[in-house]
Amino acid sequence: MAHPTSSSDHERGSDPNTRLYDPYRDLQVPSRYLYQLPTSHEFVFVEEAKRQRRSWGDNITFYTGTSCLGGAVAGGASGFVTGVKSFEPGDTTKLRITRILNASGHTGRAWANRLGVIGLMYAAVEGGVNAVRDSDDVWNSVAAGLATGALYRAARGVRSAAVAGALGGALVGVAVTAKQVLKRYVPI
Structure with a gap:
C-alpha cells in the first residue's frame, strides 16, 4: 500500500541535510567517457594477467568453433561433389540443384559434428594437461x-x-x- 507524501518530501528529504536519490543526475556525462572501453582482457587476479595464453573457456570456444566451421565447409564441398556426381541424364535444373543442396547439407552437417566433437575433446584435454603440468x-x-x-x-x-x-x-x-x-x- 502506498503512503501519501507531501510535495515538500519530494523536494527535500525528511531531514533538511539530506537529498533524495536522482537516477538521472549522472547522465550528463560526455559520450567519449561512456564509449572508451578497454581493448585488452581484464583480470581479477594479477596471476591471471601474467599468463600469456588463452583461458580454458577461450580455448574450448575457439577449437570447437573453428573445427565445426572447417568441418561444415569441407563437408559441404565434399557433398557438392557427391551431388554433382549423382546427376542423371533426364534431371531438370531444379532437381540438380536440389541434389546438390541435399548432399552438401547432409555431408557438411555430419563433418561439422564430427570435427566439432574432436575440437571440443582436444581443448578439454589440452586444458587438463596444462593444469596438471602447469606449463604451456x-x-x-x-x-x-x-x-x-x-x-x-x-x-x-x-x-x-x-x-x-x-x-x-x-x-x-x-x-x-x-x-x-x-x-x-x-x-x-
Whole structure:
C-alpha cells in the first residue's frame, strides 16, 4: 500500500541535510567517457594477467568453433561433389540443384559434428594437461592430440585407438612445428 507524501518530501528529504536519490543526475556525462572501453582482457587476479595464453573457456570456444566451421565447409564441398556426381541424364535444373543442396547439407552437417566433437575433446584435454603440468609448451599440445585421437576411436577397439592416437599426436606435432617455423621465417 502506498503512503501519501507531501510535495515538500519530494523536494527535500525528511531531514533538511539530506537529498533524495536522482537516477538521472549522472547522465550528463560526455559520450567519449561512456564509449572508451578497454581493448585488452581484464583480470581479477594479477596471476591471471601474467599468463600469456588463452583461458580454458577461450580455448574450448575457439577449437570447437573453428573445427565445426572447417568441418561444415569441407563437408559441404565434399557433398557438392557427391551431388554433382549423382546427376542423371533426364534431371531438370531444379532437381540438380536440389541434389546438390541435399548432399552438401547432409555431408557438411555430419563433418561439422564430427570435427566439432574432436575440437571440443582436444581443448578439454589440452586444458587438463596444462593444469596438471602447469606449463604451456609443445608437449602439452602433442599429448592432447594423442589423447584426443585415442579417445575418439576408443569405442572401436585398442588397435584403432592406438592408431588414431598416433595420428592425432603426429598431426598436432606437425601443426605446432609448422606454426613455429611460420612465426620464425614469415614476418606477420
